[in-house]
Amino acid sequence: MNDVTEPVSATLAERAKRALGRRNLIFIGLMGAGKSAIGRMTAQALGVPFVDSDHEIERVSRMTISELFTAYGEEEFRALEARVLKRLLRSGPRVVSTGGGAYVNERSRRQIKKGGLTVWLNAELEVLWERVNKRDTRPLLKTENPKQTLENLMRARYPIYAEADLVVLSRDVKKETMVEEVLAAIADCKKAETP
Numbered sequence: 001m002n003d004v005t006e007p008v009s010a011t012l013a014e015r016a017k018r019a020l021g022r023r024n025l026i027f028i029g030l031m032g033a034g035k036s037a038i039g040r041m042t043a044q045a046l047g048v049p050f051v052d053s054d055h056e057i058e059r060v061s062r063m064t065i066s067e068l069f070t071a072y073g074e075e076e077f078r079a080l081e082a083r084v085l086k087r088l089l090r091s092g093p094r095v096v097s098t099g100g101g102a103y104v105n106e107r108s109r110r111q112i113k114k115g116g117l118t119v120w121l122n123a124e125l126e127v128l129w130e131r132v133n134k135r136d137t138r139p140l141l142k143t144e145n146p147k148q149t150l151e152n153l154m155r156a157r158y159p160i161y162a163e164a165d166l167v168v169l170s171r172d173v174k175k176e177t178m179v180e181e182v183l184a185a186i187a188d189c190k191k192a193e194t195p
């Protein structure tokens with residue numbers, strides 16, 4: 001239990017950092033929710049290292065996510081993702097942004113839950129669609145009707161993402177506002193760190 005009274009002057013980032021302790025902060029949510037962008041900015045605000053699991057997968061494999069899906073298929077990608085996440089989550093505190101499917105995979109979900117505090121960037125379909133339709137880097141959306149695919153993924157995945165420790169609504173507000181809301185959620189989090 002952390003029963004040390006915070007000084008009134010502690011900034012939001014300082015309070016969040018103290019509440020996080022040695023845990024990692026792990027961003028989960030659907031494609032376009034802002035895990036990579038908001039995760040990076042949150043790490044900066046907290047003054048802890050940032051890592052994006054997709055970037056790490058691309059670095060170690062020397063292939064893009066799209067190339068990996070084409071060459072080996074989704075199942076192999078998930079196995080690689082689980083291995084990379086296990087390594088990234090070994091020590092904290094860090095901010096780790098995952099790819100949208102990581103938390104849905106049982107093996108990765110177990111590691112993520114064990115690895116620290118999870119924050120779900122929850123977003124409505126229109127918000128996600130406006131963001132993801134500008135790029136063609138996401139292999140799962142290379143379908144005849146990508147918006148419908150995104151909606152189907154929402155239905156399947158949102159009940160699982162809902163298991164997260166913290167939930168922040170991702171919407172069209174300034175990214176700095178999103179970061180502040182994430183920091184406030186961490187600072188207010190009652191889940192105690194296990195020794």
Ligand SMILES: Nc1ncnc2c1ncn2[C@@H]1O[C@H](COP(=O)(O)OP(=O)(O)O)[C@@H](O)[C@H]1O
Nearest residue numbers: 031032033034035036037131171172173174175
């Ligand atoms: N609050 C926001 N307002 C406007 N654009 C955003 C916001 N959050 C993220 N974005 C943009 O949406 C796109 C998708 O974000 P990204 O971080 O790649 O999402 P994810 O990693 O969850 O798929 C990026 O271009 C990012 O800059």
Ligand SMILES: O=C(O)C1=C[C@@H](OP(=O)(O)O)[C@@H](O)[C@H](O)C1
Nearest residue numbers: 030031032054099100101138139
């Ligand atoms: O939702 C998914 O299954 C995926 C999301 C992507 O990451 P982002 O959520 O960062 O776009 C990436 O890992 C891969 O294309 C698969």
Ligand SMILES: [Mg+2]
Nearest residue numbers: 035036098099
């Ligand atoms: Mg991302």
